[in-house]
Amino acid sequence: MAALAFSHEGDSSLSAPTHVRINDCNLHVATVNGSGSQTANATLLRAIFQMGVPVSGKNLFPSNIAGLPTWFTIRVNERGHLARTRTNDVLVAMNPETAADDIAAMGPGTVTVVNAGIPLPELPSDRTVHVVPCGKLVEPIVPDAKLRKLVVNMIYVGVVAHLLGIDAEEIDRALGSQLGRKQKALELNRAAVNAGLEYAREHLPPAPVRIERRSLTDGKILIEGNTAAALGALFGGVTFVSWYPITPSSSLAEALQGYLERYRRDPQTGEATYAILQAEDEIAAIGMVLGASWAGARAMTATSGPGFSLMTEFIGYAYYAEIPAVIWDIQRIGPSTGLPTRTSQGDLLSAAFSSHGDTKHVLLFPASVEDCYQYGMQAFDLAERLQTPVLVMSDLDLGMNVSMAEPFAYPEEPWDRGKVLTDEELDRVKTFERYRDVDGDGIPYRTIPGQRHPAAAYFTRGSGHDEQARYTESSETYARVMDRLARKHETARRLAPGPVIDRAPHAAVGLLSFGSTAWAMDEARERLREDGLETSHLLLRAYPFHPDVRAFLASCERVYVVEQNRDAQMAALLRMDMPDLAPRIRSVLHYDGLPIDARSIVERVLHGEREEVVAR
């Protein structure tokens, strides 16, 4: 084959490379959206996972159904460093449109598999390029040309399996677990994998990065953050979900819909212990949540930036009228529509102070799929305990990509429905005033519509109200109610999950991360240590900040707040909260829509530290 002439290989190259890296590599696959590459990539990821080696997959996809370029990156790392990296070891270039750039980005010592027919640029000789005739190989397997397009990607699965040493049996199992029920599809795909594998065995040498069996993933699960969040809501006893489709949050609502349908509907009677509605827009979605929550349901919604903006007025209402609500914001990047399929942590300030007037909200920052599951439950408890919206600030990277985790634990605690007075309790208490701070924690008691007790009813309004929920324009009363709401916010500091702190003895420098940014922190700290900089680390889990956050900042000379937005939004919240400690706060910012990587953090921290020396 003519194309093969470009390949830097001869018979001698079939022997194993001299420097081999084990279980530490990045595989980058460039395909066309809608070409069925998802199954191919998931098969590779799962097979590596089944070999017991920690692995993560990141899907970089366009806002498009079919035709635009898409990339999938698999990181394999037996030390568990699974954040994004900026460089790749192996590239599979299947998309002619992006191939030139994709290939040009590969560095020395890398291996590229390129589909035959894609023109190759001039390349230095220290990059290996294998041209594989995927189309030719799949032709005899799938006679139907239309179907062929969907199976051709399985050729590279076989090729990569050979290059990296992925066990063919595990590839087969992984394929089975994805297509098991579709027998014909399974057979076709299996045949294509084998064709790729055989071709590669015959023509290509193994890559200098290899995968070897370990037992580091035993018993673990692979799951997306949005699916984990849905599971949390399911076991948290959600009774009502209202949502409006928006990337990247739709998969949360859809996963939840699937679970609810399966586990919360009586198969005999068809009766459901939940309701899920696709609203006409996000304003209606949050309105329905507030109505349901007010009337005693555990209600939630999931959205992303633009939808979150639309919910703002109602969120302010819920703050002032004190109605629980759980809102998942699966953050994507940008003002306006921005880049709908890229990740960010850019909604922090707009969430913390969502709506006009003096408002401040409780935010949770899930940093793993376990957190998504746990907060899926805890957010309800917290919202009902505090009678206020709880905003769970996930993001696209966490929500839509799979991560490894220990299997989730069944909740051993009952739910916390907060301060609700039943009719019997109303009989016992002398007076019920909806907005009276009886316990000094700023949290009043509530009753639930439908209660028969003559003292139970109250009037909920977003206009000025007194302790008895009566309309008032009294200045003193308004200020008094607002002061109590501020007191309630103070109470939230200790009710919300506190930070996780890893203190290095004698370290002057602290790093602070939250949400999906946390994934790169272990690796970054390890590299900083190699460069002679010991750091302490704080994983922030909620706003308002727990007192331990203050103590951490006070114990460090400098704290680098690592976040994925342009304007240092978390740093701003920290400075507002602790103005006396503000001079210690530095920022590491990342805001190109791609998940943050350890190298970026290391470079910026080291740069900051150098500046520090110069300043002295």
Added chain:
Amino acid sequence: MSTPANKTPSAAPAANRVGLTLADYKGARSTLCPGCGHDAITNSIINAAFELGLEPHRLAKLSGIGCSSKTPAYFMRRSFAFNAVHGRMPSIATGVHIANRDLQLLGISGDGDTASIGIGQFTHLIRRNVPVVYLIENNGVYGLTKGQFSATADFGTKAKVGRTNELMPIDLCALAIELGCGFVARSFSGDPKQLRPLLKAALAHRGTSVVDILSPCVTFNNHEGSTKSYDHVKEHDAPLHDVTFIPPHEPITADYEPGEVRQVTLFDGSRVTLKKLEADYDPHDGMAAMVTLRRAREAGTFVTGLLYVNAQKPAFDREVGMVEAPLASLPLDRVRPPRRVLEEIMEAHRSGAAPR
């Protein structure tokens, strides 16, 4: 509130079937302008609820923003109320119903709250057929912000400050019928004899019922040249029929000539009799209703009465498929699946798991 001082024990106020007096259905004193049509509607609501013997704890009052939306404070003080944000009462109603399907929902809105900012939620409420009595206290102007035209202001009507409305109005009843609403009526705040039975019928309907009530704004829209002034509406009110509401199991006492009366049976067994006035009108005929509304607009009149009814429309909760008990009342063990379910799901996500 205490009973008036001049009442003696011998003249104890009459109690309804649930043992409550008319005073039990009242609320705080109205803060609207004296003579406001909305206060007349409030009165009709109080009387209708008293006469029906509604239990206050089984009803929730909902509203948006505007003069009309303030009125839930002025009736049924023993009922829960949710005065929401502008134009979004329907979404609140939908959520409340889902949480507690036993609650009867009475939504009060205005023409600004419904026909402009809230038109989207209004249409989707009807589309879903959420069981809510949706009253529009319709005066053609924004009262709280001092007299701007609303989207129901008639073409050519004059504002107090002299501007003429150049836009065609949105007819909320025609819109509701078009959307398949199962109960659509129009009435006039100044005609409690018609409004009260219509309110009772709306409360007996299962599904969204829309009652558009012309309710003159005495401060900003009661002048010469306004098509929604009290005098203009009174003069151009064209009732389709005399409306009588008969609760379930109560016999019809009046005698009617054959062909003089149409009877509508509602979901709960209550009936509405419609005594013919000028022409026969069949409220089951949606097409005819649309024609009637269009002709009335062209003639510059307001047809009032039961415009359209379809008591058989499938209820929203049946379509959602919720359990009989209110979702809000379900204990933890009914809403947290057992341990084996989590184990089953975890197994499916484990390495080398079997296909699902």
